[in-house]
Structures are given as C-alpha cells and as structure tokens.
Amino acid sequence: MTSTARPSASLRRDQIAKVALCLFAEKGYAATSMREISEQLGITKAALYYHYASKEEIVRELVNGMLDQVDELVVWAREQEISDEVRTQIVARWSDIMRSHGLVMFRFAMANQRVVESVRTDPQGLAANLNELGTLLAAEGAGVEQQLRARMALMAINMAGIAGLDMDASDHEIFEAARKIADDLLPDSAG
Secondary structure, eight states, rough: OOOOOOOHHHHHHHHHHHHHHHHHHHHOOTTHHHHHHHHHHHHHHHHHHOOOHHHHHHHHHHHHHHHHHHHHHHHHHHHHHOHHHHHOOOHHHHHHHHHHHHHHHHHHHHHHHHHHHOSSSSTTHHHHHHHHHHHHOOOOOOOOOHHHHHHHHHHHHHHHHHTTTTTOOOOHHHHHHHHHHHHHHHOOOTO
C-alpha cells in the first residue's frame, strides 16, 4: 500500500505563497484570483481558503516575513562593535535576506507598491531599518560620500531585481553580482 505524503500546513502555506507571488509578479496583484492560485497549485479553492483567507493575507505574510528578518538583522547589528568585518557581515546578511525572498519579490513589490504599503504593519519600518543599517555601515564621523556609499551598498542588492529584469542570468548570478558591487561600494573604517 503506497501513500502519498501530504505536505505539512506550514510547507503548504509556503508553497501557496511562492506560487501566488509568482502570479502576482507576472500578471499583477489585481489580475490574479484565488481561483488561479488554487489551479496553479492543483488544489481546490476550499483548500486554498483553509490556508489563506485572501490574497491580502498572502501578501501580508510575505512582506511581514521579510520585515521581521530585517528587524532581526538591525537588532543584531546594533549589538556589534562595528568593524570592517562586521560591516561585511551586515551586507552579507542583508543579501541573504533579500536572496531568500528572491528577485520575484522585488519585482512584485515595485509593480504593486500600493498593495505592499496597504498590508505593512509598519510602513516606515523598512526605510527606517535601511537608514539605520546605512548609518552603522558608515565609519563614525564619515562624510557624505562615505555615508552614501554605505546606503548604496545595501540598495545595490535591492535594486538587482529591477536592474536585472531582462538579463540572461539566473537569480543566483544576479544576486552574486549585486553582492560584489555592494562589497565594492562598502566604505571601510579608513574611508
């Protein structure tokens, strides 16, 4: 007797979120229905609604999941004695967070900014965290150029999703290149 293992509820939610995100990015949030998401997954609408009550709930979970990871990074960075090594670790961790959500998340967010802003529990959270990380990355007493380089290092990773949109490269290749660019932009303590 063979049995097909059913995915756990959290695994199924992750699958749903990934498929929905791809459809949202490809077709647009408004043009994607819960029916299309369920059909893409090969599950019933009832099964989909068991996991998520709405498209908004899916987006809220995606956005807040990323914001929670960024919050954790900021808390960690605040606790560190800032050095060139820690600066590199901050950029690496930022890159890991962005990579874990994939370029499709950034493409979706850029194309659907109103939707993303409507579901965020803390609309200023990401911008405030980005600014704080940028401040931590710049050497104490750094001039405008060094402060800007620090913030641009982080933004290089974020903008990879838009800049690499039509490139003949995998998400991995694009993120690796963006990470190298970010490392090149990163000011050191001597800067």
